[in-house]
Amino acid sequence: xxxxxxxxxxxxxxxxxxxxxxxxxxxxxxxxxxxxxxxxxxxxxxxxxxxxxxxxxxxxxxxxxxxxxxxxxxxxxxxxxxxxxxxxxx
Amino acid sequence: xxxxxxxxxxxxxxxxxxxxxxxxxxxxxxxxxxxxxxxxxxxxxxxxxxxxxxxxxxxxxxxxxxxxxxxxxxxxxxxxxxxxxxxxxxxxxxxxxxxxxxxxxxxxxxxxxxxxxxxxxxxxxxxxxxxxxxxxxxxxxxxxxxxxxxxxxxxxxxxxxxxxxxxxxxxxxxxxxxxxxxxxxxxxxxxxxxxxxxxxxxxxxxxxxxxxxxxxxxxxxxxxxxxxxxxxxxxxxxxxxxxxxxxxxxxx
Numbered sequence: 001x002x003x004x005x006x007x008x009x010x011x012x013x014x015x016x017x018x019x020x021x022x023x024x025x026x027x028x029x030x031x032x033x034x035x036x037x038x039x040x041x042x043x044x045x046x047x048x049x050x051x052x053x054x055x056x057x058x059x060x061x062x063x064x065x066x067x068x069x070x071x072x073x074x075x076x077x078x079x080x081x082x083x084x085x086x087x088x089x090x
Numbered sequence: 091x092x093x094x095x096x097x098x099x100x101x102x103x104x105x106x107x108x109x110x111x112x113x114x115x116x117x118x119x120x121x122x123x124x125x126x127x128x129x130x131x132x133x134x135x136x137x138x139x140x141x142x143x144x145x146x147x148x149x150x151x152x153x154x155x156x157x158x159x160x161x162x163x164x165x166x167x168x169x170x171x172x173x174x175x176x177x178x179x180x181x182x183x184x185x186x187x188x189x190x191x192x193x194x195x196x197x198x199x200x201x202x203x204x205x206x207x208x209x210x211x212x213x214x215x216x217x218x219x220x221x222x223x224x225x226x227x228x229x230x231x232x233x234x235x236x237x238x239x240x241x242x243x244x245x246x247x248x249x250x251x252x253x254x255x256x257x258x259x260x261x262x263x264x265x266x267x268x269x270x271x272x273x274x275x276x277x278x279x280x281x282x283x284x285x286x287x288x289x290x291x292x293x294x295x296x297x298x299x300x301x302x303x304x305x306x307x308x309x310x311x312x313x314x315x316x317x318x319x320x321x322x323x324x325x326x327x328x329x330x331x332x333x334x335x336x337x338x339x340x341x342x
Contacts, residue, residue, distance in 0.1 A: 021249060023193040039243075042124035043149045048105065049127070065104070067132040071239070071329070074128070 001090075003030075006083045013031040017044045030080030052086070060089045075085070096169040098157065101141040102150035107135025111202070112340065113167070114142045118158070118187025118257050118267065120240060122321070123147030130183070133337050138181070143170055145188065147261050158270040160215065163191045163237040164198060171202070179204040181340055185325050186299075187271070189225055190215050194277070196285045202315050206289040207336050210324050213302035215274035237323040282309040289313040289340040292332060297322040306321075314339075 018026075018038070026038065034040045040048070052062045054084035065085055066074060094101045104123060114135055123142035130141045144151040146166060147158065157163075171180070181204050182317050184192030189211030196203040196206045233241055243250045262268050274315040284304075295305040295317050316335050320327035 005108050021253075039246075041250055041253055042127075043122045043144070044123045046104070046122075046127045062130065063132050066128045075239075080289070 002039070003083055003087060006086050007079065009055065010052070010079055010086075012083060013041075013048055013055070014038065016051070017047045028079055030078065030083065032079045032081070033077045034077050052082070056086055060086055062086075094170060094173045095119070096166060096173065097155050098138055099166060099169075100152040101143055101146075101166065101170050102172075103141060103174065105142070105174070106131045106140045107138055110181070111139045111141060111178065112181035112183060113171070114140065115167070115182070115184040115188030115191050116145060116148065117188050118145070118271070119261060120236070121145070121185065121188065124149065125185070125325040125329075126183075128324070130333045130336060133333050134340065136149045137341055141170075141174065141180075143167075147267065148257075151177075153260060153265065155264060156266045158265060158267040159251075160190055160194050160274055163187075164195050166197055167191060168199070168202075175218040181205045181207070183207040183209070183336065184211065185209040185277070186322065187210055187215075192255075193282070193285065196287050197281055200284075200286065203287050205340065206285070206287045207292070207339065208289060208306065209292045209324050209332065210294050210297050210299045211302060212299045213305060214276040216276070218273050237321075237326040239326060240323075259288050261336075279305075279309045282306065285310055286312060290336065291315045292323050292324060292335055293317055294327065295319050297324075303319065 007028070007030060010014065014028055017020050032038060049062050049066065052060065062085070092103060094103055102123070104127070114123070114130060116122055116125050123144050125143050131142060135142045145163060175268070175298050179202055182192040183193060185188070188272055189208040192206055193208055211313065233244065236244065236246040243254060259333065289312060291303060291313055292304055293300055299322055302313055303317070309314055318324060318331050318335070326333050
C-alpha cells in the first residue's frame with residue numbers, strides 16, 4: 001500500500017468524523033493540519049483515533065504515539081505526519 | 091462509534107487496555123471523554139481496563155432535556171457499568187462535577203467502588219463557583235475563565251468555535267442543567283466521612299474550588315491531597331502532572 005493509499009483511507013475517516021459539517025471545499029492533503037485547517041474538536045480526534053486503530057489493528061499504536069507527543073505537537077499535527085506514522089508501523 | 095442505550099440516554103463510552111476496571115468522568119459544559127483519551131487513559135491502560143464515558147448532553151452522548159442532577163448522573167453511571175457487564179468494584183476518577191458524581195456514587199454504592207480520584211470538584215455542589223461566576227461575568231471575563239487551548243479555539247472563530255459555543259448554549263438554554271446544579275442538596279460532613287475508599291484528591295492551586303480540598307481532606311478518613319499549579323481545568327492545564335500523580339496513586 002502506498003502513502004497515497006493511506007492518505008485516502010485517512011481522508012475517508014476524517015470525512016466520516018466531520019459528518020454533516022463536511023464541506024466540499026475542505027481538502028485533505030499531506031500538509032493539511034488537523035487543528036488549523038480541519039478544526040477538529042478533541043472529541044472528533046478521539047473518533048478519528050478509534051477509526052485508525054480499528055482499521056489498521058493493534059500493531060499501529062496510534063493512541064500510544066499521540067500520548068507521547070507534547071500538546072503543541074498535537075495541535076500542529078498534519079495528516080501527512082499521521083500517514084508517515086502508520087507507514088512506519090508496517 | 092460505541093453507543094450504549096439506556097432508558098432515556100445514548101451513552102458514548104470507550105474502553106482501553108485490560109485489567110481491573112477504572113472509569114473516568116469529565117466535568118460539565120466543557121468536558122468530554124477526550125480529556126482523558128490521549129493522556130490518562132493510555133497510561134492507566136498498561137495495567138487496567140480504562141472506561142471513559144461522555145456524560146449526558148456532552149461529547150457524543152445524546153442530550154436529554156433533563157436529568158443533570160447528581161442522582162440521575164449516578165444512575166447513568168450504574169446503568170453504563172451494568173450494560174458493559176462491569177460487576178467488580180471499580181476505581182472512579184472524576185473531574186469537577188464528574189468528581190461529585192464519583193464521590194456520591196461511592197456514598198451510595200460503597201461495594202462498587204475500590205478507590206477514588208477526585209479532581210477539583212466544587213463543594214457544596216449547588217454552589218459551583220464556576221457557574222455562578224459565569225452567570226454574572228461579561229464576555230471578556232468568560233473568555234479569561236477558559237483554559238488556554240479552549241480560549242484560543244473560541245478566539246480563532248470558525249467551525250470548532252461554533253461547535254463549542256453551540257454545545258454550551260444548548261446545555262444552558264435547552265436543558266435543566268443549570269437549575270439542576272443549583273438545586274443540588276448540600277453534602278454533610280458525616281455523609282462524606284462515610285466514604286471509606288482510599289481517595290486521591292487533586293486540586294488546582296488557584297482554582298475557585300480550592301476550599302473543597304481542605305474540607306474533603308478533613309472528612310475523608312482515607313485520603314491524600316495533591317495541589318498542582320494552575321486553576322480549575324486540571325486535565326487540560328496540567329495533563330502530564332495529573333496523569334503521573336494518578337498513575338502513582340493507582341499503580342504505585
